[in-house]
Amino acid sequence: MFKRVFIANRGAVAARIVRACEAVGAESVAAHSDIDAEAPHLEAATATARLPGYLPQDTYLNAAAIIAAAQAHRADALHPGYGFLSENAAFARAVAAAGICFIGPDPRHIETMGNKTHARAAMRERGFPVGAGSDVVADAAALTEAARATGFPVLLKPANGGGGIGMTVARDESELPLAFKTATALAERAFGDRAIYVEKYLYRPRHIEFQVLGDGVAAASLFERECSVQRRHQKLIEETPAPNLARADVDAVAAQAARALADIGYAGLGTVETLFADGAFGFLETNARLQVEHGVTEAATGFDLVAAQLRIAAGEPLSDLGVAAAERHQFAVEARVYAEDSARMLPSPGRLQAFRPPALTGVRVDVAYREGQFVTPYYDPLLAKVIGSGATREQAIGRTLVALKAFAIEGVAHNGELLRRVLASEPFIAGQVHTGLLDDLP
Amino acid sequence: MALVEVESEVTGTVWKVETAVGDVVEEGDVLLILESMKMEIPVESPVSGTVADLLVQPEDPVREDQVLALVEA
Missing domain, CATH: 3.30.1490.20 (ATP-grasp fold, A domain)
Known part of the structure; x- marks a missing residue:
């Protein structure tokens, strides 16, 4: 295992990687821009590293500054999180050239998946729909x-x-x-x-994605996530299992996704996204990184996806990770809380006068900020991910609803009420989800 | 003839300036594009006329209600 992992990201995902480092017994170095000096992702990290400036291009997108900081901290691995440089093949190569293990797939696979027509061809050749x-x-x-x-x-x-x-x-x-x-x-x-x-062009398809984990030789599926509830192509609510689908069909596509990535020689986490319309799945894209909504799969299975990323990158084979035995014991639903004015569809920066995530049974809250912190316009608007899980879908939805209601957030506009309206809506409860669901809300 | 102030709806940064002083614009033409929380927010001319002044440039931080441009209607 690595001795020290440099985290080239911020917010909820950086905090999540710190926890995964603890789980595998590695030290963590949390990078931060000047404006993020008070961010919660720095709290539990073994050490912190300043990236001077606040604009993304000066900080979390500044490959040279990141690699220099990782070297100065003598990190032997680097986790890019999601967004920023996570799917930048040139960055992955530069990290490796600096003698630091890039925690993610081979740069060649990042490139293949980053080019949509190449990715379509690669998946089609391997029998994926x-x-x-x-x-x-x-x-x-x-x-x-x-x-x-x-x-x-x-x-x-x-x-x-x-x-x-x-x-x-x-x-x-x-x-x-x-x-x-x-x-x-x-x-x-x-x-x-x-x-x-x-x-x-598909009218109101469903967005269903398949979580895959590979070690370069073998690959396994960790089931699907239903991510149809979106606005401006940004996911709002995700869940697993996907409701109202023939289980055999979904499982067959999940197995195909794993086979395709195994055949490519893919190592690490990858998500094969599909659109489902008229009874058929069709490939959309493969995200060669950890996904924002990975917590849904973790809550349903108890399988630590981020720790698995670290272990695969450190050279452990898939067979040692217990992925074959992973089962979905629970239903899980995630709601993404954004700092935005839902009515005007505009972002809402500002100081979080109150920010108190609830601590409830069957609820996991991954936060990106802490009370008193300023939500800046420079980064994405995600404040927190609220994940409810339970023995039934109804219970998972209910717990998510209760948690959203109990989550005190003041000082910025946020979409908590919109999320609750969706979760309590008839079509959502009936599992009649599609990418146009938000437009139909009364 | 009247000078119309074009204000920012949001706190963010200037991403791109799409017009220059002296340009003739129609109502609804995009004058510049702001970025806030990874979202592009186009700023449209509220009137048809001529761009009289552009008060910001790319990468400038802007506040909600800040005047970004003047258009002579």
């Missing part, structure tokens, strides 16, 4: 051909993108010329690469 779509389309003529072959309506997506950013819909052929212009401009602006490709 991939919906209709094209390779990169170079011009409007190629787009027309690809759209006809795929069937309207189509979605134009950045080839080097992800996370639902920069997508354009074309309902019929007449919309293609304008859609091509818009889509290439969006791709260029968001990802610095104009390359786009075509996928079939």
Whole structure:
């Protein structure tokens, strides 16, 4: 096992990695920007490392400063968390070149999965269900051909993108010329690469993802997560098991996801995301990192995914991790509490005059801030993740609802009430979830 | 002719300035784009007219209600 793990992240995930380091008996060095000097993720860490500045590009995205700090602290491993540099292959290579183990997949796999058309091809070749779509389309003529072959309506997506950013819909052929212009401009602006490709547009699909853990030779699935409740392509509520699906079908796709990543030689945690519509699963993307919503799987199985990442990176084989024996003993539901004005759909920075997460049976709260701290506009708006678990789905939902209500947050606008409205809504309780669910709320 | 103040709806940073002083803009045209909590927030011109002044540049921090630009209607 590693002696000292450098944590190149902040907030809830950094705090989570500190706990995983404790679990495997490694020291932790928590990095922080100047504005995060009081953040809760520094509290339990063995040591802290200052990244001067506050803008992401000066701090948590500053590869050179991060690697220098990790070396100064004589860290033998680095955990990138999620977001920031976690899926940056060049960063992973630079960390390795500095003699520090990058806790994540091989940079080649980060690259394959980061390129959407390459990832689709890699998964399709290995028998994973991939919906209709094209390779990169170079011009409007190629787009027309690809759209006809795929069937309207189509979605134009950045080839080097992800996370639902920069997508354009074309309902019929007449919309293609304008859609091509818009889509290439969006791709260029968001990802610095104009390359786009075509996928079939699905109306109100479900978003279902599969947690996989591999060691470079073998890979195992740790079940699915249902993540359909989203706004602006950002997940709000996740749960496992996914309700209202034929269990045999879901388990079969989970096994296919694990087989595909095993065949690639994938090591570490990966999440295979799919869209489910008209009774079929279709590949969306693979996230080559820890996911924000990993806690749902942990609460349902009792399996420590972050400790597993550390152990795999340290060279332990999958067979030693007990993943084959992992079962879902519980239902689990996660609600993401964001600092935002839900009505105006705007972020809400400010000082947390009150921030008191509840301590309740069957409830886990991963926090990104502490009371009195300033929620800055420089980083993402996640304040906390509230995860309720129980013997039934109803109990898991109920515990999450109670915890959200008991969570005192003052000083910023937040979406706690919206989350409670969704969790208490008829379609959610009935498990009738899809990506348009929020639009239907009364 | 009237100068119209364009204010920020949110606390954040200036990500991109999409117009220049002297540009002719329509109501609803994006003058600049703010970033706050990883979200892009376009600032649109409330009126049709000419950009008379841009008071911020990329990476500048801005407060809610701060005047970002002046448009001559």
